[in-house]
Amino acid sequence: SLHDALPIFAYFVNEDYKCRGYITEAMHSFVEYIFCEFEYEYLITTIQPDNFGSIAVAKIIGFDYVETINIVDDVQIKELPFNYYHLKNLNK
Numbered sequence: 001s002l003h004d005a006l007p008i009f010a011y012f013v014n015e016d017y018k019c020r021g022y023i024t025e026a027m028h029s030f031v032e033y034i035f036c037e038f039e040y041e042y043l044i045t046t047i048q049p050d051n052f053g054s055i056a057v058a059k060i061i062g063f064d065y066v067e068t069i070n071i072v073d074d075v076q077i078k079e080l081p082f083n084y085y086h087l088k089n090l091n092k
Contacts, residue, residue, distance in 0.1 A: 024057050031061055035089045042089060046071060046082040055083065063087045 013023055034040060045063055047054045063085035070079035
């Protein structure tokens with residue numbers, strides 16, 4: 001069921017709309033919705049270390065840096081470093 005699945009979310013923004021706070025606002029609302037609707041104890045995010053915009057968004061929302069890990073996903077051939085962040089649901 002949908003409640004058993006972990007939410008996976010990616011976002012992209014056109015260059016013309018970067019640095020206007022749209023992604024921060026959308027992600028903040030998304031996180032609130034996920035915590036309220038599905039009652040998860042925490043969320044994680046992984047962000048490539050050179051993606052400074054997404055790192056800033058994660059920090060503004062309240063994600064805490066945990067460590068840098070190497071990940072290989074379905075479309076990659078080699079391991080790439082990703083920063084791993086954690087956000088605890090303060091309503092639990």
